[in-house]
Amino acid sequence: xxxxxxxxxxxxxxxxxxxxxxxxxxxxxxxxxxxxxxxxxxxxxxxxxxxxxxxxxxxxxxxxxxxxxxxxxxxxxxxxxxxxxxxxxxxxxxxxxxxxxxxxxxxxxxxxxx
Amino acid sequence: xxxxxxxxxxxxxxxxxxxxxxxxxxxxxxxxxxxxxxxxxxxxxxxxxxxxxxxxxxxxxxxxxxxxxxxxxxxxxxxxxxxxxxxxxxxxxxxxxxxxxxxxxxxxxxxxxxxxx
Numbered sequence: 701x702x703x704x705x706x707x708x709x710x711x712x713x714x715x716x717x718x719x720x721x722x723x724x725x726x727x728x729x730x731x732x733x734x735x736x737x738x739x740x741x742x743x744x745x746x747x748x749x750x751x752x753x754x755x756x757x758x759x760x761x762x763x764x765x766x767x768x769x770x771x772x773x774x775x776x777x778x779x780x781x782x783x784x785x786x787x788x789x790x791x792x793x794x795x796x797x798x799x800x801x802x803x804x805x806x807x808x809x810x811x812x813x814x
Numbered sequence: 815x816x817x818x819x820x821x822x823x824x825x826x827x828x829x830x831x832x833x834x835x836x837x838x839x840x841x842x843x844x845x846x847x848x849x850x851x852x853x854x855x856x857x858x859x860x861x862x863x864x865x866x867x868x869x870x871x872x873x874x875x876x877x878x879x880x881x882x883x884x885x886x887x888x889x890x891x892x893x894x895x896x897x898x899x900x901x902x903x904x905x906x907x908x909x910x911x912x913x914x915x916x917x918x919x920x921x922x923x924x925x926x927x928x929x930x931x
Contacts, residue, residue: 709854734919741823741924742925743818743904744857744906744920744922790856790857801859802920804856806854806855
């Protein structure tokens, strides 16, 4: 069965600092990977996705993520965080063939200090 | 642009009431999902549907049912609401792309925050 681990429940950064949110997955074949962001009181919005090809994926709002098969990781990065990036971030993995239901991590809450 | 609309942002109901949460999508998506979100537990799948009148149980279906009479609408029903069903409920949809093994991203509504008193 597939699973997703987001090791950090909360992350605090200063505005302007760089950010890396960790995501580790467990899946036998090549996974389909997603990062979503949830602003307070809102639903989830897709930031970026990885299906195949280039392992460095660019997303919206200046985010990027790198797929590392050897480490079973898909970490989300941003070079300079803005106060508006404060939100909950979810990593998800989808399977190939048979099931189109993604498995979500429990989320990482990003706090941005001025 | 893609739009998933949930009928209520906030809802307050009493224990024992029958509660309906409605979700409509305008993207002609085949797949629709209902999740509940609780602090520290992430998203948990209640039910999903991959076609009209089709439904499948998710991880936590107890106390819930669903209805999908039209492609664009997916309703979640709490047959007899209880206080432990107080939560944020999220609806999502996704398209069916057979060549890609169905792994299209989900589109979410803004959620319904349901309180059962």
